[in-house]
Amino acid sequence: MRFQDAARDARAVVYAGIQADPQVARTAALLADATPAQRLLARAVMNGETSEPDGWRVMFPALFGAAVGDAVGATAHAEAILEASLAVADRGEQVRSQVRGALVEEITAQLLARRVGAAAVRRERRILFDGVPAEIHPYDVTVEREGAPEAYDCKWGARGINADVLYQLDDARTHAADDEERLSVALVVFDARRSCDVRLAHQTAPHDETRLVTLETLDELAGPPR
Amino acid sequence: MSSPTVSDAIDRAVEAYLVLGGLGEEIEDEWSYVTDLSEAWRARFDEVATSRGTDAVTPETDAAIDRAIDEIGRIEDPHRAIDWLSTFPQIVLLALGERP
Numbered sequence A: 001m002r003f004q005d006a007a008r009d010a011r012a013v014v015y016a017g018i019q020a021d022p023q024v025a026r027t028a029a030l031l032a033d034a035t036p037a038q039r040l041l042a043r044a045v046m047n048g049e050t051s052e053p054d055g056w057r058v059m060f061p062a063l064f065g066a067a068v069g070d071a072v073g074a075t076a077h078a079e080a081i082l083e084a085s086l087a088v089a090d091r092g093e094q095v096r097s098q099v100r101g102a103l104v105e106e107i108t109a110q111l112l113a114r115r116v117g118a119a120a121v122r123r124e125r126r127i128l129f130d131g132v133p134a135e136i137h138p139y140d141v142t143v144e145r146e147g148a149p150e151a152y153d154c155k156w157g158a159r160g161i162n163a164d165v166l167y168q169l170d171d172a173r174t175h176a177a178d179d180e181e182r183l184s185v186a187l188v189v190f191d192a193r194r195s196c197d198v199r200l201a202h203q204t205a206p207h208d209e210t211r212l213v214t215l216e217t218l219d220e221l222a223g224p225p226r
Numbered sequence B: 001m002s003s004p005t006v007s008d009a010i011d012r013a014v015e016a017y018l019v020l021g022g023l024g025e026e027i028e029d030e031w032s033y034v035t036d037l038s039e040a041w042r043a044r045f046d047e048v049a050t051s052r053g054t055d056a057v058t059p060e061t062d063a064a065i066d067r068a069i070d071e072i073g074r075i076e077d078p079h080r081a082i083d084w085l086s087t088f089p090q091i092v093l094l095a096l097g098e099r100p
Helices: A011-017 A020-034 A036-046 A053-059 A074-089 A093-116 A163-178 A193-201 A216-224 B008-024 B027-054 B060-073 B077-097
Strands: A002-005 A121-128 A139-143 A149-155 A184-189 A211-213
Touching: A011 A093, A011 A121, A020 A036, A020 A074, A020 A093, A036 A053, A036 A074, A036 A093, A036 B077, A053 A074, A074 A093, A074 A184, A093 A121, A093 A139, A093 A149, A093 A184, A093 A216, A121 A163, A149 A163, A163 A184, A193 A211, A193 B027, A193 B077, A211 A216, B008 B027, B008 B060, B008 B077, B027 B077, B060 B077
Parallel strands: A149 A184, A184 A211
Antiparallel strands: A002 A121, A121 A139, A139 A149
8 A cells, every 4th residue: 555646637736726825724723723613603604695704703602702701812713713714705606615625624634733743644645555446536635654544535514425535435444454554534524513424324335434523523633543 | 571582592593494495405416415404403403492492592692593594594505505504503503502
């Protein structure tokens, strides 16, 4: 089993530009340190209709309400997330969709780097096995460590879960097992567990051995592997 | 006039949520997912209404839910509606002090 950079086709080049956008890294850094409620704010604003910040402040009293105060900088962090999320929402439907996808990948990469170090975390990599045709699509994020490789696919919402991504993750895991390697595979979804469970219930593709990381459990990426 | 209760707030949220679900159902390939998703979140609303339905909600919470209802009322794109079928209930539950 080995990792390889994905081919740089036209789509990859365009998407690489989105991934390299400083706004993506900056917003991801805010969200990597966010609470689940703050992440929900970002999810709402980035796919919202309202561009007026006060409307969002009213909608999230747990983040901006009178009882919150700012003893530990919570309101300041929520304000920073609100501002960054509005900037994403302001970029037009197609670009904001790409930015949202890149954001989930970047948050995943940043959280994983806290556990394994940035050098082990790679993006847009294929996983090759001897005698097995290579998948066309690369994995969004990989952890490349001897004896403990990991592969992640990242989705903005539960609706992004589909048969292709589930098969790709499970196929990699089983091919690795055939090579006597243990490859941990996971799907990171910037959405609620409940919605993901509904989506997964509609899927017949194998996913019992694919870990699901959701809006509520993102911080587990920075913790010990499960 | 008595204060609005959790049940009152959830009733208003569910009414708006059903309209949002109708918009999402316009995507025929996702009809089954949309109906199951709506059902799952309405079941969660029912749990909260059953356990805390008679509790009063604060004006701040009431305003938050009104604002969330207003937000989904602005959605015209059925794809965005499907995304908000997940987002909206989380916002309402958070405003009510509940976990999704």
